Amino acid sequence: MKAVVIKGKGGPEVLEVVDVATPEARGEQVLVRVHAAALNRADLLQAKGMYPAPAGAPADIPGLEFAGVVEALGPDVHDAVQVGDRVFGIVAGGAQAEYLTTHPRMLAKIPDALDYEAAAAVPEAFLTAHDALITQGRLEPGESVLIHAAGSGVGTAAVQIARAMGCSVLGTSRTADKLEKAKALGLDFAIVNPSGAFADEVKRHTGGEGVQVILDLLGARALAENLAAVARRGRIVVVGLLTGAKTEIDLNALLARRAAIIGTTLRARPLEEKIAATRLFAAHVVPWLERGVVKPVIDSTFALDDVRKAHERMASNEGFGKVVLKL
Incomplete structure (x- = not known):
């Protein structure tokens, strides 16, 4: 063959x-x-x-x-x-x-x-997105979710799954063009974040509460903003490491939010x-x-x-x- x-x-x-x-x-x-x-x-x-x-x-x-x-x-x-x-x-x-x-x-x-x-x-996109959002992140219908790299394969699948569940869907990307395309899939709020700052925009779109679930394909450089953007008792599900694998964590922010950080991969299971x-x-x-x-x-x-x-x-x-x- x-x-x-x-x-x-x-x-x-x-x-x-x-x-x-x-x-x-x-x-x-x-x-x-x-x-x-x-x-x-x-x-x-x-x-x-x-x-x-x-x-x-x-x-x-x-x-x-x-x-x-x-x-x-x-x-x-x-x-x-x-x-x-x-x-x-x-x-x-x-x-x-x-x-x-x-x-x-x-x-x-x-x-x-x-x-x-x-x-x-x-398969890989939708299996990963479904497992990360629902099995790992325990996303419930009607909750709010932030999806990083919304124009990627996993990102486009996650946007659609969250929309199918009746969730409020926020997404980030380096380019406005990808976010505009993602709106046709069910993205409600687009956040262009070339500088890596997105927490203030997330809070603006969620009345200051933050999102219940974050699907993170970015990794290291997104962690601090994720902790600022997640709601109390929210879940940050780390699927990808596009911006690196090692960073410091502010445990005070994690404790204050009573949040969970969950790492997941399919290949090694x-x-x-x-x-x-x-x-x-x-x-x-x-x-x-x-x-x-x-x-x-x-x-x-x-x-x-x-x-x-x-x-x-x-x-x-x-x-x-x-x-x-x-x-």
Whole structure:
């Protein structure tokens, strides 16, 4: 099969499309013929040698989400999926290839209205956003939520999920253009924050109370403002570290707010926890996709042989939504 392989450490230049052995479905695994795979920032970090794949995942084939067709079932698979099913899901690595193997409970069926490119733009973004907002952040209908990097893949998914729950949705971005596009997805209040200051704007839009939940994809440089912007007994859910991983924390501010800071990642979780998150996604988000309540947001689509251009687009931070590879 053809696959994107990381040759060395660096930027898009270390990526090559080569022929590798096709995996086999063994035990309780299914073989999926991948038709499209979306990119994530983790792919860029893995190419640089900064985010190695966990044990059991292909060490040199990037890709965390995919859409395709079930090609074969392992001998221990019973009833979860059938050969020919259109499916999408997340993996710990190896999605940027023509075939992959995964656990059947890590798959969800693609709604009829979505083609493979659109479906590939869903799993990582919507699973991450749903898990961070609802499972980790305990977001309740009608609460207020602040979503950083609202134009990113996770950001656009989070905006739509929060809107579907009837929440008041605030969002930040470095550019007004991305925020304007996010308004069409359900963003109520846009905050352009090139300087990193946003707490005063959050308070202005929330009557001085702050927001109940903050979905933070920024990391270090946003922490102090997050603590100033979160409501009493609010929850700050840290998903990304775009501005760094280390910073000081004002514990007085944390105590005064009686707030919680929650760190979360999907890739490093045990299989059982990933399955649980996938089943909640299938139960709650897929029906929204079927009814058009939420939708994937695609920035651009590239052929597999143009994977370097796709990674360059991802690294530029200029996109709105997901970058997708068509296989």
